[in-house]
Amino acid sequence: MHNQRIVLARRPVGEPTPQDFRLETVETPAPARGEVLVRTQFLSLDPYMRGRMNTTKSYAPPVELGDIMVGGTVGEIVESNDGGFSPGDIVLANGGWQQYTVCNARELRKLDPRRFPPTYALGVLGMPGQTAYCALLDIGAPKRGETLVVSAASGAVGSVAGQIGKIFGCRVIGIAGTDDKCTYVVQELGFDASINRRTQDLDEALADTCPDGIDIYYDNTAGAILEAVLRRINLGARIPLVGLIEHYNATQAPHGPFLAPLLTQRAKIEGFLVTDHAAHVARFLGDMHDWLAKGQVRYREDIVDGLENAPRAFIGLLRGENFGKLLVRVG
C-alpha cells in the first residue's frame, strides 16, 4: 500500500524551514503477527518535536536524517493480526508524520469515541493534558487563594494548566502572544487576567495583574517571561519548568535568568517530563474526564488539513501562530 510520509531532510539551524522536511511515498509493509496496520486520521504537532530535530543530548534520541518525524497519532485499524484489535477500532499510536503505520498492538491504546472526540487523546486527555495536570499539581502544589501565572496560556498545555489552577482555587493569569488569545483565556477559560507578551511591558503587566506577587509560575517558555516572573515571586514560590519555547530555535546556548530571587524567596525551579509520571495516568484521566463532563475544563483544537501541510503548521507552532491544540488531519 502506498504511504505518504514526512522525513527529516536536514537539521535546521535556528527556525526550521520547509526544506528541512521531505515528503516521500513508500510502500507500507504488511503487519506481522501481533501487529496491526493503522490509517492515521490525526497527527499531533507539539513543540518538543523541535528538540528531536537537533543532535543535542536530551531526554530522547534525535530523529536521524532521512527518518520519519515522530509524533502521536489517532487512527483507525485497517488490518489486524492481533486478537485485541479489529478493523474499524480507533486507537492512539505513535505513528509519526505519515498516512499509514504498522504497529505492535502493545503500543496502542483503544479509544472510545462515544464519550469524547478521539483527538482529545492527543491533547486534553493525553500527553499535553497530563503534562498540565502533573506538573501543576506535583510541582506547583496549588493552594486556594494563591496566584498562578501560566505562559503559552492558550496552548494545549497552558490552557489546561490554568483551568486546573482555577479548579484548585488559584487566581490565574495567562500570558499569550495575541489579543485574541488573551481574550479567549479570560472569557472562555475563566482566567482572571491575561497579558499580551508582544504588546505589553511584562514587568508592568505582572505588577498590575499580580498585586500580591506570584506563588506558582507554570513555565512553558523560559526566556524573558521567566526573568520578569522571578522579579515578582513570593516566598516559597514553585516554578515547574515544562517547556522552553522561547529557546527551541536558538542557534547558540542562550543565557538564562539571574537566580537571586530563588535565594531571596526560597523558591524553586524544577524540570518536568510527563513520561516520569506514567503511574498517575489513571488519576489524571479520572479527574479530567470528570472536569470535561462538568464543563470545568474547556478545550480548543486548531486543525490543519493534509499531511503535506504539517511542516508549515509546525513552523507556525514554534512562532505561536496556532490557536489551541495543533493537529493535522491526515486522512
Next chain:
Amino acid sequence: MHNQRIVLARRPVGEPTPQDFRLETVETPAPARGEVLVRTQFLSLDPYMRGRMNTTKSYAPPVELGDIMVGGTVGEIVESNDGGFSPGDIVLANGGWQQYTVCNARELRKLDPRRFPPTYALGVLGMPGQTAYCALLDIGAPKRGETLVVSAASGAVGSVAGQIGKIFGCRVIGIAGTDDKCTYVVQELGFDASINRRTQDLDEALADTCPDGIDIYYDNTAGAILEAVLRRINLGARIPLVGLIEHYNATQAPHGPFLAPLLTQRAKIEGFLVTDHAAHVARFLGDMHDWLAKGQVRYREDIVDGLENAPRAFIGLLRGENFGKLLVRVG
C-alpha cells in the same frame, strides 16, 4: 564607655572599598533592665553582609547609611541587668562591627567554652554550619554513592557541606580558588577530588572528576560554576542555591545559566535560607557536636586581628582571599 564601631559610610558600587566604611568612636549606653553589656571578642565576617550594603529588596532590610554594619559576634558579659547572665559569661550575639554592644538578654545564647572554642558558634556550630547541614540534607537529600559537588569548598559553609556529604556516603568534589585550598579539602577534609576554578577548565575538570555525572550541587557561588555543573547533572539532580558569591559585587543584573538541563534531567534548583530552619537547630547541634568530637568534621578558622581591619578582611572575603571561616579578633 568608649566604643569603637564601623558604620556604612556609603553604598559600594561593585566591589566595596575601604572608603565605604567609617570607624567611629561613640559612647556606649548603660544596659537597661533586662539588658546586658557585652564586650565583643570575635566578629564573624560572612558574604551575606555584602547584600546588606545594597538597597536591593532582599530577605533582610539593608544597613542604612551611617548605621553600624551587622554581624554575628562572640563576646563576654561585662555588666548584666538580667538574672540569666553574669559578668564573665561568654555569649553569642548579633553585636555587629563594634567593640561593645548593649543587648536584650533574650537575644543572646550562652556558650560553654569547655567543649569547643566559643568561636565555633560563629561557624561550624552556628549559622554557616547549619546552612551546610540543612541545605545539604533537606534539599540535597544525599544518598550513598551519589556525586556531590561543592563550590567555595574550603569556606565556612562549603567545607562543612562537603564533609557531611562524605558522612552520608557521597563522592565529594570541591571547587576552590587556590591550589592550597584544593589540597586542603582533599588532604585535610577527605574530599575525593578538587578543582581550582581559576586555573582549570571547569567543563574538563568536572568531566574528569565526575565521570558518573553530578547528583547534587551545593551552590555557594552561582555564575560560571553553576553553568558548567548544569551541563553534567544527572537525572533528578538537586541543587540547593545557598549563595551567589560570584554576583555579590555585580553592578547590573547579571545573566544566569541556561536552564534546559533542568528540564532534560528533571532536576531542581531551590533557594535556601537558614533562618527558615530554626526548628532543626537541636538536631543540627546534636549531629555536629558528635561529628566534631569524632573528628568526622574538621574546621579551620582564619582570624584577622583588630576591628579596624574588618573592612579590608571583608573585601578580601568577597575575593576569596580568606582560608577557612573568617573572623575578626576585636578584643
